Amino acid sequence: MRKPLVGLQFxxxxxxxxxxxxxxxxxxxxxxxxxxxxxxxxxxxxSLKNETAEExxxxxxxxxxxxxxxxxxxxxxxxxxxWAQLNLEQQKEFSDLFSTHLGNVYIDRILAYSDEKVVFDxxxxxxxxALVYSRVVMRSKEIPIDYRMIQKNGQxxxxxxxxxxxxxxxxxxSQFREMLKKKNPEYLLETLRKKVGDKV
Amino acid sequence: MKALLLIVAxxxxxxxxxxxxxxxxxxxxSMDVSHSQDQKxxxxxxxxxxxxxxxxxxxxxxxxxxxxEEDSEEAIEIADxxxxxxxxxxxxxxxxxxxxxxxxxxxxxxxxxxxxxxGVKNFFHNITFPVRFVSCILQAxxxxxxxxxxxxxxxxxxxxxxxxxxxxxxxxxxxSEEDLGxxxxxxxxxxxxxxxxxxxxxxxxxxxVGLAGExxxxxxxxxxxxxxxxxxxxxxxxxxxxxxxxxxEALKKAAFDxxxxxxxxxxxxxxxxxxx
Numbered sequence: 001m002r003k004p005l006v007g008l009q010f011x012x013x014x015x016x017x018x019x020x021x022x023x024x025x026x027x028x029x030x031x032x033x034x035x036x037x038x039x040x041x042x043x044x045x046x047s048l049k050n051e052t053a054e055e056x057x058x059x060x061x062x063x064x065x066x067x068x069x070x071x072x073x074x075x076x077x078x079x080x081x082x083w084a085q086l087n088l089e090q091q092k093e094f095s096d097l098f099s100t101h102l103g104n105v106y107i108d109r110i111l112a113y114s115d116e117k118v119v120f121d122x123x124x125x126x127x128x129x130a131l132v133y134s135r136v137v138m139r140s141k142e143i144p145i146d147y148r149m150i151q152k153n154g155q156x157x158x159x160x161x162x163x164x165x166x167x168x169x170x171x172x173x174s175q176f177r178e179m180l181k182k183k184n185p186e187y188l189l190e191t192l193r194k195k196v197g198d199k200v
Numbered sequence: 201m202k203a204l205l206l207i208v209a210x211x212x213x214x215x216x217x218x219x220x221x222x223x224x225x226x227x228x229x230s231m232d233v234s235h236s237q238d239q240k241x242x243x244x245x246x247x248x249x250x251x252x253x254x255x256x257x258x259x260x261x262x263x264x265x266x267x268x269e270e271d272s273e274e275a276i277e278i279a280d281x282x283x284x285x286x287x288x289x290x291x292x293x294x295x296x297x298x299x300x301x302x303x304x305x306x307x308x309x310x311x312x313x314x315x316x317x318x319g320v321k322n323f324f325h326n327i328t329f330p331v332r333f334v335s336c337i338l339q340a341x342x343x344x345x346x347x348x349x350x351x352x353x354x355x356x357x358x359x360x361x362x363x364x365x366x367x368x369x370x371x372x373x374x375x376s377e378e379d380l381g382x383x384x385x386x387x388x389x390x391x392x393x394x395x396x397x398x399x400x401x402x403x404x405x406x407x408x409v410g411l412a413g414e415x416x417x418x419x420x421x422x423x424x425x426x427x428x429x430x431x432x433x434x435x436x437x438x439x440x441x442x443x444x445x446x447x448x449e450a451l452k453k454a455a456f457d458x459x460x461x462x463x464x465x466x467x468x469x470x471x472x473x474x475x476x
Contacts, residue, residue, distance in 0.1 A: 062465070108450065108454070109450065112446065112450070140314075165468060166470050170464065170468060171464045172379075173466055174460055174463075175455065177444075178457060178460045179457065191456055
Protein backbone atom coordinates (compact mmCIF):
# COMPACT_ATOMS: atom_id res chain seq x y z
CA MET A 1 0.00 0.00 0.00
CA ARG A 2 2.83 2.34 0.76
CA LYS A 3 4.79 1.97 -2.37
CA PRO A 4 2.28 3.19 -4.92
CA LEU A 5 1.53 6.25 -2.78
CA VAL A 6 5.18 7.16 -2.67
CA GLY A 7 5.24 6.67 -6.40
CA LEU A 8 2.27 8.98 -6.74
CA GLN A 9 3.88 11.63 -4.56
CA PHE A 10 7.01 11.36 -6.60
CA UNK A 11 5.02 11.79 -9.76
CA UNK A 12 3.22 14.80 -8.34
CA UNK A 13 6.50 16.41 -7.39
CA UNK A 14 7.96 15.75 -10.82
CA UNK A 15 4.91 17.05 -12.64
CA UNK A 16 4.63 20.10 -10.48
CA UNK A 17 8.20 20.95 -11.43
CA UNK A 18 7.43 20.46 -15.08
CA UNK A 19 4.21 22.43 -15.01
CA UNK A 20 5.13 24.97 -12.37
CA UNK A 21 6.29 27.66 -14.79
CA UNK A 22 3.08 27.45 -16.78
CA UNK A 23 0.84 27.39 -13.73
CA UNK A 24 2.52 30.23 -11.82
CA UNK A 25 3.40 32.64 -14.58
CA UNK A 26 0.96 31.42 -17.18
CA UNK A 27 1.40 32.37 -20.78
CA UNK A 28 1.70 36.05 -21.66
CA UNK A 29 -1.64 35.85 -23.43
CA UNK A 30 -3.36 34.36 -20.39
CA UNK A 31 -1.79 36.98 -18.16
CA UNK A 32 -3.25 39.84 -20.22
CA UNK A 33 -6.53 38.11 -20.86
CA UNK A 34 -7.33 37.57 -17.19
CA UNK A 35 -6.46 41.17 -16.36
CA UNK A 36 -8.37 42.70 -19.24
CA UNK A 37 -11.37 40.48 -18.50
CA UNK A 38 -11.10 41.67 -14.91
CA UNK A 39 -11.13 45.29 -16.02
CA UNK A 40 -14.11 44.70 -18.31
CA UNK A 41 -15.98 42.87 -15.55
CA UNK A 42 -15.54 45.83 -13.24
CA UNK A 43 -16.69 48.21 -15.97
CA UNK A 44 -19.73 46.07 -16.77
CA UNK A 45 -20.68 45.29 -13.17
CA UNK A 46 -24.22 46.60 -12.75
CA SER A 47 -23.75 47.13 -9.01
CA LEU A 48 -20.89 49.55 -9.78
CA LYS A 49 -22.79 51.45 -12.47
CA ASN A 50 -24.09 54.34 -10.37
CA GLU A 51 -22.11 57.43 -9.41
CA THR A 52 -21.71 56.58 -5.73
CA ALA A 53 -19.73 53.47 -6.60
CA GLU A 54 -17.27 55.50 -8.66
CA GLU A 55 -14.57 55.34 -5.99
CA UNK A 56 -14.83 51.58 -5.46
CA UNK A 57 -14.79 51.10 -9.20
CA UNK A 58 -11.64 53.18 -9.59
CA UNK A 59 -9.96 51.30 -6.75
CA UNK A 60 -10.73 47.92 -8.25
CA UNK A 61 -9.61 49.02 -11.70
CA UNK A 62 -6.33 50.31 -10.37
CA UNK A 63 -5.64 47.17 -8.38
CA UNK A 64 -5.91 45.17 -11.60
CA UNK A 65 -3.96 47.61 -13.70
CA UNK A 66 -1.19 47.83 -11.11
CA UNK A 67 -0.67 44.10 -11.52
CA UNK A 68 -0.80 44.24 -15.29
CA UNK A 69 1.79 46.94 -15.98
CA UNK A 70 5.47 47.09 -15.22
CA UNK A 71 5.65 50.78 -14.34
CA UNK A 72 9.40 51.09 -13.90
CA UNK A 73 10.07 49.35 -17.19
CA UNK A 74 7.66 51.48 -19.15
CA UNK A 75 8.82 54.70 -17.53
CA UNK A 76 12.43 53.96 -18.40
CA UNK A 77 11.56 53.03 -21.94
CA UNK A 78 9.46 56.12 -22.38
CA UNK A 79 12.26 58.48 -21.42
CA UNK A 80 14.93 56.40 -23.16
CA UNK A 81 18.21 58.27 -23.22
CA UNK A 82 16.75 61.10 -21.18
CA TRP A 83 16.09 58.83 -18.21
CA ALA A 84 19.64 59.54 -17.02
CA GLN A 85 18.93 63.28 -17.03
CA LEU A 86 16.59 62.85 -14.08
CA ASN A 87 17.94 62.35 -10.58
CA LEU A 88 16.68 59.46 -8.47
CA GLU A 89 13.94 61.48 -6.85
CA GLN A 90 12.74 62.82 -10.19
CA GLN A 91 12.81 59.34 -11.68
CA LYS A 92 10.59 58.10 -8.89
CA GLU A 93 8.16 60.97 -9.30
CA PHE A 94 8.13 60.61 -13.06
CA SER A 95 7.43 56.91 -12.76
CA ASP A 96 4.52 57.53 -10.38
CA LEU A 97 2.96 60.38 -12.35
CA PHE A 98 3.43 58.85 -15.75
CA SER A 99 1.99 55.50 -14.76
CA THR A 100 -1.03 57.25 -13.26
CA HIS A 101 -1.49 59.16 -16.48
CA LEU A 102 -1.04 56.09 -18.65
CA GLY A 103 -3.47 54.14 -16.47
CA ASN A 104 -6.01 56.94 -16.91
CA VAL A 105 -5.51 56.91 -20.67
CA TYR A 106 -5.82 53.15 -20.76
CA ILE A 107 -9.01 53.15 -18.67
CA ASP A 108 -10.40 55.88 -20.90
CA ARG A 109 -9.76 53.89 -24.02
CA ILE A 110 -10.99 50.58 -22.66
CA LEU A 111 -14.02 52.34 -21.14
CA ALA A 112 -15.02 53.48 -24.61
CA TYR A 113 -14.97 49.84 -25.70
CA SER A 114 -16.52 48.36 -22.55
CA ASP A 115 -19.65 47.21 -24.37
CA GLU A 116 -17.68 45.57 -27.14
CA LYS A 117 -16.16 42.15 -27.44
CA VAL A 118 -12.43 41.87 -26.86
CA VAL A 119 -10.77 38.96 -28.63
CA PHE A 120 -7.29 37.65 -27.87
CA ASP A 121 -5.78 36.19 -30.99
CA UNK A 122 -2.28 34.98 -30.39
CA UNK A 123 1.06 35.63 -28.80
CA UNK A 124 4.62 35.67 -30.03
CA UNK A 125 7.35 34.91 -27.59
CA UNK A 126 11.04 35.33 -27.63
CA UNK A 127 12.86 34.51 -24.44
CA UNK A 128 11.68 37.00 -21.85
CA UNK A 129 9.72 39.19 -24.24
CA ALA A 130 6.31 38.65 -25.73
CA LEU A 131 3.78 40.32 -27.94
CA VAL A 132 0.09 39.60 -27.38
CA TYR A 133 -2.38 40.48 -30.11
CA SER A 134 -5.93 41.43 -29.26
CA ARG A 135 -8.82 43.05 -31.09
CA VAL A 136 -11.84 45.02 -30.01
CA VAL A 137 -14.60 43.82 -32.30
CA MET A 138 -17.34 46.30 -33.06
CA ARG A 139 -20.17 46.28 -35.52
CA SER A 140 -18.55 48.62 -37.99
CA LYS A 141 -14.85 48.07 -37.34
CA GLU A 142 -12.15 46.29 -35.41
CA ILE A 143 -9.47 47.95 -33.35
CA PRO A 144 -6.25 46.01 -32.85
CA ILE A 145 -4.64 46.43 -29.44
CA ASP A 146 -1.27 44.74 -28.93
CA TYR A 147 0.50 44.32 -25.61
CA ARG A 148 4.27 44.24 -25.38
CA MET A 149 5.32 42.23 -22.38
CA ILE A 150 8.35 41.32 -20.36
CA GLN A 151 8.86 38.46 -17.94
CA LYS A 152 10.23 39.36 -14.53
CA ASN A 153 10.38 36.89 -11.64
CA GLY A 154 8.19 34.54 -13.63
CA GLN A 155 5.47 37.17 -14.05
CA UNK A 156 4.48 38.55 -17.40
CA UNK A 157 3.95 42.29 -17.28
CA UNK A 158 2.99 44.84 -19.88
CA UNK A 159 5.44 47.61 -20.75
CA UNK A 160 3.79 49.00 -23.86
CA UNK A 161 0.32 49.10 -25.38
CA UNK A 162 0.06 49.42 -29.13
CA UNK A 163 -3.34 50.73 -30.23
CA UNK A 164 -4.05 50.54 -33.95
CA UNK A 165 -0.37 50.19 -34.68
CA UNK A 166 0.63 53.20 -32.58
CA UNK A 167 2.85 52.41 -29.62
CA UNK A 168 1.99 54.54 -26.61
CA UNK A 169 5.53 54.39 -25.24
CA UNK A 170 7.03 55.52 -28.53
CA UNK A 171 4.43 58.24 -28.85
CA UNK A 172 5.12 59.64 -25.39
CA UNK A 173 8.83 59.26 -25.89
CA SER A 174 8.70 61.59 -28.87
CA GLN A 175 6.72 64.13 -26.88
CA PHE A 176 9.02 64.06 -23.87
CA ARG A 177 12.13 64.22 -26.00
CA GLU A 178 10.82 67.28 -27.79
CA MET A 179 10.03 68.84 -24.41
CA LEU A 180 13.44 68.04 -22.89
CA LYS A 181 15.22 69.57 -25.87
CA LYS A 182 14.19 73.01 -24.66
CA LYS A 183 13.11 72.54 -21.07
CA ASN A 184 14.54 70.92 -17.94
CA PRO A 185 13.20 67.79 -16.23
CA GLU A 186 11.45 69.92 -13.61
CA TYR A 187 9.29 71.48 -16.33
CA LEU A 188 8.40 68.01 -17.58
CA LEU A 189 7.39 66.91 -14.10
CA GLU A 190 5.33 70.07 -13.62
CA THR A 191 3.48 69.35 -16.87
CA LEU A 192 2.82 65.82 -15.69
CA ARG A 193 1.62 66.99 -12.28
CA LYS A 194 -0.84 69.36 -13.93
CA LYS A 195 -2.14 66.75 -16.34
CA VAL A 196 -2.60 64.10 -13.66
CA GLY A 197 -4.09 66.66 -11.26
CA ASP A 198 -6.70 67.71 -13.80
CA LYS A 199 -7.90 64.17 -14.22
CA VAL A 200 -8.59 63.39 -10.59
CA MET B 201 -16.41 51.95 -66.86
CA LYS B 202 -16.76 48.92 -69.12
CA ALA B 203 -13.27 49.37 -70.45
CA LEU B 204 -11.92 49.67 -66.91
CA LEU B 205 -13.64 46.46 -65.87
CA LEU B 206 -12.18 44.68 -68.86
CA ILE B 207 -8.65 45.81 -68.06
CA VAL B 208 -9.17 44.85 -64.45
CA ALA B 209 -10.45 41.42 -65.41
CA UNK B 210 -7.47 40.76 -67.67
CA UNK B 211 -5.04 41.92 -65.03
CA UNK B 212 -6.67 39.82 -62.34
CA UNK B 213 -6.39 36.68 -64.46
CA UNK B 214 -2.73 37.53 -64.90
CA UNK B 215 -2.29 37.86 -61.16
CA UNK B 216 -4.10 34.66 -60.36
CA UNK B 217 -1.37 32.95 -62.34
CA UNK B 218 1.35 34.83 -60.49
CA UNK B 219 0.04 33.99 -57.07
CA UNK B 220 -0.12 30.28 -57.81
CA UNK B 221 3.44 30.25 -58.98
CA UNK B 222 4.41 32.12 -55.85
CA UNK B 223 2.64 29.75 -53.50
CA UNK B 224 4.53 26.68 -54.65
CA UNK B 225 7.95 28.23 -54.34
CA UNK B 226 7.24 29.81 -51.00
CA UNK B 227 6.96 26.38 -49.41
CA UNK B 228 10.65 25.93 -49.98
CA UNK B 229 11.33 29.33 -48.58
CA SER B 230 9.27 28.85 -45.45
CA MET B 231 11.35 25.93 -44.30
CA ASP B 232 14.30 28.02 -43.39
CA VAL B 233 12.27 30.79 -41.80
CA SER B 234 12.05 29.80 -38.18
CA HIS B 235 8.93 31.69 -37.23
CA SER B 236 7.07 31.48 -40.50
CA GLN B 237 4.12 29.75 -38.92
CA ASP B 238 3.00 32.85 -37.12
CA GLN B 239 3.76 35.08 -40.01
CA LYS B 240 0.76 37.10 -41.05
CA UNK B 241 -0.91 35.90 -44.21
CA UNK B 242 1.34 37.71 -46.60
CA UNK B 243 1.00 37.04 -50.27
CA UNK B 244 4.00 34.97 -51.22
CA UNK B 245 5.64 35.83 -54.50
CA UNK B 246 8.35 33.74 -56.03
CA UNK B 247 11.24 36.18 -56.05
CA UNK B 248 10.19 37.90 -52.85
CA UNK B 249 10.66 35.10 -50.39
CA UNK B 250 14.10 36.23 -49.41
CA UNK B 251 12.94 39.79 -49.06
CA UNK B 252 10.11 38.60 -46.84
CA UNK B 253 12.51 36.82 -44.57
CA UNK B 254 14.43 40.02 -44.20
CA UNK B 255 11.27 41.88 -43.38
CA UNK B 256 10.38 39.29 -40.83
CA UNK B 257 13.73 39.72 -39.20
CA UNK B 258 13.30 43.45 -39.27
CA UNK B 259 9.94 43.06 -37.60
CA UNK B 260 11.43 41.06 -34.78
CA UNK B 261 14.39 43.34 -34.55
CA UNK B 262 12.12 46.32 -34.23
CA UNK B 263 9.89 44.67 -31.69
CA UNK B 264 12.37 42.92 -29.49
CA UNK B 265 16.05 43.17 -30.09
CA UNK B 266 16.51 46.87 -30.49
CA UNK B 267 14.36 47.75 -27.57
CA UNK B 268 17.26 48.30 -25.24
CA GLU B 269 19.29 50.15 -27.77
CA GLU B 270 18.79 53.78 -28.42
CA ASP B 271 19.03 53.56 -32.20
CA SER B 272 15.47 52.35 -32.57
CA GLU B 273 14.47 55.47 -30.74
CA GLU B 274 15.66 57.77 -33.50
CA ALA B 275 14.13 55.68 -36.24
CA ILE B 276 10.63 56.90 -35.54
CA GLU B 277 11.47 60.58 -35.90
CA ILE B 278 10.87 62.56 -39.05
CA ALA B 279 12.29 65.77 -40.47
CA ASP B 280 9.97 68.70 -39.91
CA UNK B 281 11.49 71.62 -41.83
CA UNK B 282 8.19 73.45 -42.22
CA UNK B 283 7.44 73.49 -38.53
CA UNK B 284 5.80 76.92 -38.57
CA UNK B 285 3.58 76.16 -41.57
CA UNK B 286 2.74 72.77 -40.08
CA UNK B 287 1.88 74.23 -36.68
CA UNK B 288 -0.35 76.82 -38.35
CA UNK B 289 -2.06 74.11 -40.39
CA UNK B 290 -2.38 71.93 -37.31
CA UNK B 291 -4.31 74.71 -35.59
CA UNK B 292 -6.32 75.42 -38.72
CA UNK B 293 -7.38 71.77 -39.06
CA UNK B 294 -8.02 71.54 -35.34
CA UNK B 295 -10.47 74.44 -35.53
CA UNK B 296 -11.95 73.09 -38.74
CA UNK B 297 -12.67 69.86 -36.93
CA UNK B 298 -14.13 71.32 -33.76
CA UNK B 299 -16.02 74.18 -35.34
CA UNK B 300 -17.28 72.65 -38.56
CA UNK B 301 -16.64 68.97 -39.24
CA UNK B 302 -17.52 67.63 -35.80
CA UNK B 303 -20.81 69.51 -35.33
CA UNK B 304 -21.90 68.69 -38.88
CA UNK B 305 -20.96 65.02 -38.49
CA UNK B 306 -22.74 64.93 -35.14
CA UNK B 307 -25.93 66.38 -36.56
CA UNK B 308 -25.68 64.03 -39.49
CA UNK B 309 -25.21 61.07 -37.16
CA UNK B 310 -28.24 62.19 -35.17
CA UNK B 311 -30.58 62.25 -38.19
CA UNK B 312 -29.15 59.34 -40.17
CA UNK B 313 -29.72 55.70 -39.21
CA UNK B 314 -26.56 53.67 -38.82
CA UNK B 315 -27.33 51.30 -41.68
CA UNK B 316 -27.50 54.26 -44.06
CA UNK B 317 -24.17 55.62 -42.84
CA UNK B 318 -22.60 52.18 -43.09
CA GLY B 319 -23.98 51.81 -46.61
CA VAL B 320 -22.55 55.15 -47.63
CA LYS B 321 -19.21 54.22 -46.09
CA ASN B 322 -19.23 50.95 -48.00
CA PHE B 323 -20.11 52.74 -51.21
CA PHE B 324 -17.23 55.20 -51.00
CA HIS B 325 -14.85 52.45 -49.97
CA ASN B 326 -15.93 50.25 -52.86
CA ILE B 327 -15.62 52.96 -55.46
CA THR B 328 -12.00 53.74 -54.51
CA PHE B 329 -11.14 50.17 -55.46
CA PRO B 330 -8.76 51.30 -58.27
CA VAL B 331 -6.51 53.00 -55.68
CA ARG B 332 -6.11 49.82 -53.63
CA PHE B 333 -5.91 47.55 -56.64
CA VAL B 334 -3.20 49.52 -58.40
CA SER B 335 -1.29 49.88 -55.12
CA CYS B 336 -1.37 46.10 -54.65
CA ILE B 337 -0.10 45.59 -58.18
CA LEU B 338 2.69 48.11 -57.74
CA GLN B 339 3.88 46.08 -54.74
CA ALA B 340 3.47 42.77 -56.62
CA UNK B 341 0.95 41.68 -54.02
CA UNK B 342 -0.86 39.28 -56.31
CA UNK B 343 -3.09 37.63 -53.76
CA UNK B 344 -4.14 40.93 -52.22
CA UNK B 345 -4.91 42.33 -55.68
CA UNK B 346 -7.06 39.29 -56.39
CA UNK B 347 -8.88 39.70 -53.11
CA UNK B 348 -9.49 43.39 -53.82
CA UNK B 349 -10.84 42.54 -57.23
CA UNK B 350 -13.09 39.80 -55.92
CA UNK B 351 -14.40 42.13 -53.21
CA UNK B 352 -15.08 44.86 -55.75
CA UNK B 353 -16.87 42.46 -58.04
CA UNK B 354 -18.94 40.96 -55.22
CA UNK B 355 -19.87 44.21 -53.57
CA UNK B 356 -20.65 46.01 -56.81
CA UNK B 357 -23.00 43.28 -58.02
CA UNK B 358 -24.45 41.46 -55.02
CA UNK B 359 -23.80 44.38 -52.75
CA UNK B 360 -25.79 46.69 -55.06
CA UNK B 361 -23.20 49.21 -56.26
CA UNK B 362 -21.15 48.71 -53.15
CA UNK B 363 -23.70 49.87 -50.59
CA UNK B 364 -23.76 46.40 -49.13
CA UNK B 365 -20.65 44.51 -48.12
CA UNK B 366 -21.35 40.81 -48.72
CA UNK B 367 -17.63 40.22 -49.23
CA UNK B 368 -17.03 40.72 -45.51
CA UNK B 369 -18.34 37.21 -44.91
CA UNK B 370 -15.25 35.82 -46.60
CA UNK B 371 -12.31 36.26 -44.22
CA UNK B 372 -9.72 35.36 -46.84
CA UNK B 373 -10.76 38.46 -48.80
CA UNK B 374 -9.93 40.59 -45.80
CA UNK B 375 -6.61 42.12 -46.81
CA SER B 376 -4.98 45.23 -45.44
CA GLU B 377 -5.76 48.34 -47.43
CA GLU B 378 -2.99 49.50 -49.70
CA ASP B 379 -2.39 52.97 -51.05
CA LEU B 380 0.20 54.60 -53.28
CA GLY B 381 2.24 56.01 -50.40
CA UNK B 382 2.63 52.49 -49.01
CA UNK B 383 3.62 51.19 -52.45
CA UNK B 384 6.33 53.86 -52.72
CA UNK B 385 7.46 52.94 -49.21
CA UNK B 386 7.70 49.30 -50.22
CA UNK B 387 9.92 50.33 -53.09
CA UNK B 388 12.29 51.78 -50.55
CA UNK B 389 11.40 55.42 -51.02
CA UNK B 390 11.75 57.30 -47.75
CA UNK B 391 9.05 59.48 -46.26
CA UNK B 392 10.87 62.70 -46.93
CA UNK B 393 9.62 65.38 -44.57
CA UNK B 394 6.46 65.86 -42.55
CA UNK B 395 3.83 68.20 -43.92
CA UNK B 396 0.33 69.06 -42.78
CA UNK B 397 -2.09 70.04 -45.53
CA UNK B 398 -5.13 72.17 -44.82
CA UNK B 399 -8.25 69.95 -44.68
CA UNK B 400 -6.33 66.82 -45.79
CA UNK B 401 -4.30 66.69 -42.59
CA UNK B 402 -0.92 65.12 -41.76
CA UNK B 403 1.19 63.72 -44.57
CA UNK B 404 4.74 63.34 -45.75
CA UNK B 405 6.41 64.25 -49.01
CA UNK B 406 6.14 60.64 -50.21
CA UNK B 407 2.52 60.25 -49.12
CA UNK B 408 1.60 63.61 -50.68
CA VAL B 409 2.86 62.40 -54.05
CA GLY B 410 0.81 59.26 -53.41
CA LEU B 411 -2.26 61.37 -52.63
CA ALA B 412 -1.84 63.26 -55.89
CA GLY B 413 -1.68 59.98 -57.79
CA GLU B 414 -4.69 58.65 -55.94
CA UNK B 415 -6.66 61.68 -57.08
CA UNK B 416 -6.38 60.35 -60.62
CA UNK B 417 -7.28 56.80 -59.58
CA UNK B 418 -10.35 57.89 -57.63
CA UNK B 419 -13.50 57.74 -59.80
CA UNK B 420 -15.06 60.50 -57.69
CA UNK B 421 -12.49 62.91 -59.16
CA UNK B 422 -14.03 62.37 -62.60
CA UNK B 423 -17.57 63.34 -61.61
CA UNK B 424 -18.42 66.04 -64.07
CA UNK B 425 -19.20 69.37 -62.54
CA UNK B 426 -16.25 69.70 -60.19
CA UNK B 427 -18.62 71.13 -57.58
CA UNK B 428 -20.44 67.82 -57.49
CA UNK B 429 -17.14 65.97 -57.18
CA UNK B 430 -16.12 68.20 -54.28
CA UNK B 431 -19.54 67.79 -52.70
CA UNK B 432 -19.23 64.02 -52.82
CA UNK B 433 -15.79 64.15 -51.28
CA UNK B 434 -17.07 66.41 -48.51
CA UNK B 435 -20.00 64.10 -47.89
CA UNK B 436 -17.64 61.14 -47.76
CA UNK B 437 -15.56 62.81 -45.06
CA UNK B 438 -18.59 63.88 -43.01
CA UNK B 439 -19.94 60.35 -43.21
CA UNK B 440 -16.57 58.85 -42.28
CA UNK B 441 -16.18 61.28 -39.39
CA UNK B 442 -19.58 60.28 -38.03
CA UNK B 443 -18.01 56.92 -37.14
CA UNK B 444 -14.90 58.41 -35.59
CA UNK B 445 -16.12 61.19 -33.32
CA UNK B 446 -14.06 61.02 -30.16
CA UNK B 447 -10.89 59.50 -31.58
CA UNK B 448 -9.10 62.78 -32.19
CA GLU B 449 -10.37 64.12 -28.87
CA ALA B 450 -8.93 61.06 -27.11
CA LEU B 451 -5.55 61.61 -28.74
CA LYS B 452 -5.53 65.26 -27.70
CA LYS B 453 -6.62 64.49 -24.17
CA ALA B 454 -3.91 61.86 -23.73
CA ALA B 455 -1.14 64.04 -25.14
CA PHE B 456 1.25 66.45 -23.46
CA ASP B 457 2.11 67.96 -26.80
CA UNK B 458 -0.72 67.16 -29.24
CA UNK B 459 1.23 68.42 -32.26
CA UNK B 460 4.16 66.07 -31.59
CA UNK B 461 1.82 63.25 -30.57
CA UNK B 462 -0.12 63.50 -33.83
CA UNK B 463 3.06 63.67 -35.90
CA UNK B 464 4.48 60.61 -34.17
CA UNK B 465 1.22 58.69 -34.45
CA UNK B 466 1.02 59.45 -38.16
CA UNK B 467 4.58 58.33 -38.83
CA UNK B 468 4.20 55.16 -36.70
CA UNK B 469 0.97 54.28 -38.46
CA UNK B 470 2.46 54.74 -41.91
CA UNK B 471 5.60 52.77 -41.09
CA UNK B 472 3.39 49.95 -39.88
CA UNK B 473 1.28 49.98 -43.00
CA UNK B 474 4.30 49.93 -45.27
CA UNK B 475 5.66 46.94 -43.34
CA UNK B 476 2.42 44.99 -43.58
